[in-house]
Amino acid sequence: MSAEPARACVPWAAADMLGKLTWNAIPFDQPIPLAAGSLVFLVLIAVIAWVIIRGHLPYLWHEWITSVDHKRIGVMYTILGLVMLLRGFVDAIMMRSQQAFAFHAGGYLPPEHYDQVFSAHGTIMIFFAAMPLMIGLMNFAVPLQLGVRDVAFPTFNSTSFWLTATGALLVNLSLVVGEFSRAMWLPYPPLSELRYSPGVGVDYYLWALQISGVGTLLTGINFVTTILKIRAPGMSYLRMPIFCWTALATNLLIIAAFPVLTATLGMLLLDRYVGFHFFTNSAGGNMMMFVNLIWAWGHPEVYILVLPAFGIFSEVISTFSGKPLFGYRSMVAATMFICLVSFLVWLHHFFTMGAGGNVNAVFGIATAIIAVGTGVKIYNWMFTMYGGRIRFTTPMLWALAFVLTFTLGGMTGVLLSVPPADFQLHNSMFLVAHFHNVIIAGVLFGAFAGITYWFPKAFGFRLHEGWGKAAVVLTVAGFYTTFVPLYALGLLGMTRRLQSYDVAAWRPWVIAAGAGIIVFCGALACQVMQLVASIRQRESLRDLTGDPWNGRSLEWSTASPPPAFNYAVLPNVEGEEPYWQIKRRAIETQQLAAEPDYKPIEMPRNSPTGFITAFFCTVTGFALIWHIWWMVGLGLLGAYVVFVWFAWRDRDEEVIPAEEVARVDRARRRVRAQWLAHNAREEWLAVHGQRETA
Amino acid sequence: MSEVEALRHTRSPALDPYKLGHGAGGGRHDYATGHGEGGPASKRVIVGYGFWLFLLSDIVLFSCLFAAHAVLQTATAGGPTGPQLFDPRSVALETACLLTSSFTCGLSAVAAGARNRLWTEVFLFATGVFGLSFLLLEAHDFAGMVARGASPQTSAFWSSFFAVVGCHGCHVTAGLLWLGTMMAQVFFKGFRPSIMRRLVCFNLFWHMLDIIWVALFTIVYLIGEGR
Amino acid sequence: MGKSPAEARDGASSGSFLRASRCAGVLLLCVVSLAGCAKGILQPEGPVGGADSKILLDAVGIMSAIVVPTIVALVVIAWWFRASNTRARYQPDFVYSGRLEIIVWAIPILVIMFLGGLTWIGAHELDPYVPIQSSAKDPPLDVQVISLDWKWLFIYPQQRVASVNELVIPARTPVHFYLTSASVMNQFFVPQLGSMIATMNGMQTQLFLQADHRGDYYGVSAQFSGDGFSGMHFIVHAVAPADFQHWVAATRQNGPVLDRNGYFDLLRDSCDVRPFTYRSADPSLFAAVVRRQLPPSSGPSVGRAGPGVRAVGCG
Secondary structure, three states: OOOOOOOOOOHHHOOOOOOOOOHHHOOOOOHHHHHHHHHHHHHHHHHHHHHHHOOOHHHHHHHHHOOOOHHHHHHHHHHHHHHHHHHHHHHHHHHHHHHHHOEOOOOOOOHHHHHHHHHHHHHHHHHHHHHHHHHHHHHHHHHHHHOOOOOOOHHHHHHHHHHHHHHHHHHHHOOOOOOOOOOOOOOOOOOOOOOOOOOOHHHHHHHHHHHHHHHHHHHHHHHHHHHHHOOOOOOOHHHOOHHHHHHHHHHHHHHHHHHHHHHHHHHHHHHHHHOOOOOOOOOOOOHHHHHHHHHHHHHHHHHHHHHHHHHHHHHHHHHHHOOOOOOHHHHHHHHHHHHHHHHHOHHHHHHHHOOOHHHHHHHHHHHHHHHHHHHHHHHHHHHHHOOOOEOOOHHHHHHHHHHHHHHHHHHHHHHHOOHHHHHHHOOEHHHHHHHHHHHHHHHHHHHHHHHHHHHHHHHOEOOOHHHHHHHHHHHHHHHHHHHHHHHHHHHOOOEOOOOOEOOHHHHHHHHHHHHHHHHHHHHHHHHHHHHHHHHHOOOOOEOOOOOOOOOOOHHHHOOOOOOOOOOOOOOOOOOOOHHHHHHHHHHHHOOOOOOOOOOOEEEEOOOOHHHHHHHHHHHHHHHHHOOOHHHHHHHHHHHHHHHHHHHHOOOOEEEEOHHHHHHHHHHHHHHHHHHHHHHHHHHHHHHHHHHHHO | OHHHHHHHHHOOOOOOOOOOOOOOOOOOOOOOOOOOOOOOOOHHHHHHHHHHHHHHHHHHHHHHHHHHHHHOOOOOOOOOOHHHHOOHHHHHHHHHHHHHHHHHHHHHHHHHHOOOHHHHHHHHHHHHHHHHHHHHHHHHHHHHHHHOOOOOOOOHHHHHHHHHHHHHHHHHHHHHHHHHHHHHHHHHHOOOHHHHHHHHHHHHHHHHHHHHHHHHHHHHHHHHHHO | OOOOHHHHHHOOOHHHHHHHHHHHHHHHHHHHHOOOOOOOOOOOOOHHHHHHHHHHHHHHHHHHHHHHHHHHHHHHHHHHOEOOOOOOOOOOOOOOOHHHHHHHHHHHHHHHHHHHHHHHHHHHHOOOOOOOOOOOOOOOEEEEEEEEOOEEEEEEOOOOEEEEOEEEEEOOOOEEEEEEEOOOOEEEEOOOOOOOEEEOOOOOEEEEEOOOOOEEEEEEEOOOOOOOHHHOOEEEEEEOHHHHHHHHHHHHHOOOEEOHHHHHHHHOOOOOOOOEEEOEEOOOHHHHHHOOOOOOOOOOOOOOOHHHOOOOOOO
């Protein structure tokens, strides 16, 4: 046994003021990342400059950056998710095009760059695109659906967002300062240990995830407390909208799973920074432990992402079928079932490590059992549509595309849970195709459905239908042209993460997958056009009533966009679909409910705490990555000062006077009354007439 | 409370006007806040509940470190083993310090409940003193082990030992920083509702550290000693 | 798509159903891959690969029996109940049915139970550690595999020779692989021969494979292992048993020697290594690597942060 060379950088031994940071860190010799990174930063600086010159900074600061309003935070999360989705998509384009050129050739990305690209793609898509999109939609919709004014801990909510943004910032900073991890999106040791990854890439990865992980954990705590303890009067558990149930399951998973990630990455950090031996190739280190621990987080993570998407689809399918969700309680049971079983399957990510027949069989069967919950959901969505009046709006099209595509992905997933099949498909392109099949069809379609569905609630006008539908069609087409070839490649024995290859039989499929990316680009163009067209035609797309889709849950009962306090008085919930009842009663009696007695409302004050905390975390994280120890100390001190300062403030709430509440709510009631007088009865009869006459 | 009363009377007699074919909308029909029928819970309940969730997540974090320690129990790579270097007397003393600090922490909660500022501060200070002694003893222990050739870099076993015990030590350190700010807040601001809530959270945190230590004492030291 | 679930239930035996579903699976996968001519896991050349892909196709068939009708039903229902279809009956009160719920839960549960049986049997019968039942009289050939940065080392302990990135085995004879890694984790995988298995430092895994026919089969690493990963493939030559003996004899004639020093030379990072052989190999080497008595490979050069860090000999 040879002694481990003293590689670990010891804090007190660092002589240089800037630690490992030198001009060498800027990739002057690599034009692609340099150009891309410079472009991103130029755009960023241009945007900031524009904001300052046009005098928007005070508005941004007071209304958005320091906002603790769950709706604003939700919107910011969603924007962050979309921007990062774009960044991850650029990585995807590079990977597909590199492989298309790399038959018997080097392509245009050398391995040390290509390895960063696919590591960054996975990391960004999961942690900084999918997670923010889902958390953003939960942030926006859950308190509204529960009929309350905010989440349990609004300031923590803002902190969560800014910590996530910090993580995203660090990952993107690695484009121009240093490098990103080359050790895959889950940094398996020993490859990710200092010995095999001596650069700062893995450190960027680890600190970005540790910081954003704290934010995600806070989100989890925040939402579980909100959903379990803060609901409108009368909203018992079995009256909560299904999206709230899936959000509850997701956040329970976050609380239980994210500490595992923190602990695991923490051990790897100790290995890399102070020479511990958790996962090293020497002194008794055990890399299998990392693989077990990381997947004990990693598999629940899959359901953290996909469960809220299931909730969105349930809401969308029910709304646009004009029916309550079929088998609501069954859906709740299936959700909680998935939530529980998702912790019992992690080993299926490494059947090929030789665990033996019994272990593999047990985990294989457990994995297949999860599919029961999903299968139940698919059938319940089917029966929700059965007997409905389906309006094929953009969100509904996303939902249909999801159900059809996801079923296929679920099937290949169950296939991979059969150990002998996995022995041949593990880490192959088939696996890549499978998880894109479930993540794109599940999470991404879910996010798009949710965004189109709640966009009018957030901004007061609907998104353009034509461009939206074009985006759905092109995305689905792009999906199949990209990933069916990848399924085929997996069956032909092609493994993932190849920078180049020399098997002729793979080539046509690789090129076909590359063509699929072009279709995806078309879909992206449609999405951009949808946004542009919607903003330009916003007057004709305006949602005046607050209920653009003939919705069923509480969020549609308030104005679009909702006032800061959401509801002038907390709604009184009497059944599973509270707003549907209110609406029905109003239409049948031809009048709104009596005007309530308006009272002053206490709302949390805006606070820069989250932003400042994140600032210090960015400083600390950057300093840790580059071993700039004095800056680490400074950052930690700053964080502690912010904590004390936040604890010290005396006034953390402000009161909205009753007159203001009354003014806002009366305006809403006027529009409602007009709608009731003019269109409601005709609209209602047109859709529901049959039922009354039957 | 009056709102809830009003609600009780205005509820429609038919429980679920939009009957969905399966009961009346279900759930518990009590009117306590935070249970659905009664609307949002009080702030104290919300804060306490959220903090409990945080503690649970922290326990999950520790359980990972415990698992790692269990896996690496025999991975000493030819270096010293735990029983060779553990000092039971020192560990017993540390345990006594921490348990006593937990007791004084509880007393501070009693004093705070009685709105007695002096005794609250005294007991919080005592908690801090015991906590600090615990930390110093532990640091002394660590230094001794390193001096006898068992640093975290020695072997995977010692890595996991220092990680799990050290993580607890870091928690105690953070707790002491928090304790200082809590004493300052009580001193300058008195027993406002927000500060009472924070005191409850601090108490919960400090007792959790105790529970973790008991697990640590059992798993790392007692069972480790027995090997 | 051959069989509906109803037909399947009426099937005389589960065997015939399996055969039918396998046909369905083959059909489906062929549509996906048009893989008739290309060499992949669906053209197995050995008993392990054959059994693996048989289970794969069975599972696809079983699931297709339920997934395909579901997809069709989804499309039909969504289209029939479109708002503009006046012939469709609007039933907003159709929100719960106990009988349907039972069916809804039962269908996936039954499929999973069936599949679970397949999983249980498959996981045990095809456990990589289980020897192949072979008609061959010869005992299995032992091969020790060490994954290095970034090449494969194959040691034949009985023959005392070794090769790099090239594996010569006798056809129709089971091969018993012992595997480990001298650096990071890799996966040893020959798609046409069957199961893959991980190679990990400080640990030993085992695998049994057999080639039924003579031929050349492509082998890869299925676990990303660093900058030189793409070049980490090898060729398996399955030859007639007599030819194998000839190859061993020829190999003993020339080439370098794989002792500790030779091993340390090989341990250094290198990419796209052309196959070569060692005329003699130290059979105790493998055990020393597994027990970590020899240092692991050293990884890329040390010290510089940022993009300056490059793999030695690659890129």
